[in-house]
Amino acid sequence: MHINTCIDSITSGANIIARGELFIFHIATFGIYRMSKTDLISNVATKENISKAEAKRLVETVLGEIENGLKSLRKTPDETYNIGNFGTFYITTRKARTGINPRTQEPIEIKASKNLRFRPYAQLKRSAGC
Numbered sequence: 001m002h003i004n005t006c007i008d009s010i011t012s013g014a015n016i017i018a019r020g021e022l023f024i025f026h027i028a029t030f031g032i033y034r035m036s037k038t039d040l041i042s043n044v045a046t047k048e049n050i051s052k053a054e055a056k057r058l059v060e061t062v063l064g065e066i067e068n069g070l071k072s073l074r075k076t077p078d079e080t081y082n083i084g085n086f087g088t089f090y091i092t093t094r095k096a097r098t099g100i101n102p103r104t105q106e107p108i109e110i111k112a113s114k115n116l117r118f119r120p121y122a123q124l125k126r127s128a129g130c
Contacts, residue, residue: 070116087120 035043037059045055069081073091081089096112120128 073116085121085123087118087124090117090119091115092117 041052041055041059044050044059045052048055050058066083069083070089073079073081073089079090083089092115094113094115097110098107099110100106101108
């Protein structure tokens with residue numbers, strides 16, 4: 001896994017400002033862990049002893065199948081999309097509601113929304129130390 005130590009600022013032991021990129025943050029070591037698609041392709045090529053072109057085709061096929069499965073969730077939001085020994089994707093919905101504008105204290109209408117959620121299987125959670 002690629003470790004990026006490019007940190008602009010660490011304040012109060014928990015906040016990171018990191019040049020506009022999304023990072024997974026580990027508080028205990030202040031390490032920043034990320035893996036790009038290119039890193040994933042390189043790792044697959046190395047571990048399977050295949051060319052990067054073939055690894056790219058395999059990775060894109062897997063990601064494409066996940067995307068196709070998620071598209072089916074959009075049509076039937078009460079369903080789940082399970083990937084064996086990996087996890088389950090599902091959609092949650094929030095009803096429309098009335099909120100309060102914090103600046104003006106006036107009531108505002110908040111639209112209904114959908115969120116994609118992921119629940120990892122136990123084996124994957126154990127691998128992450130959870």
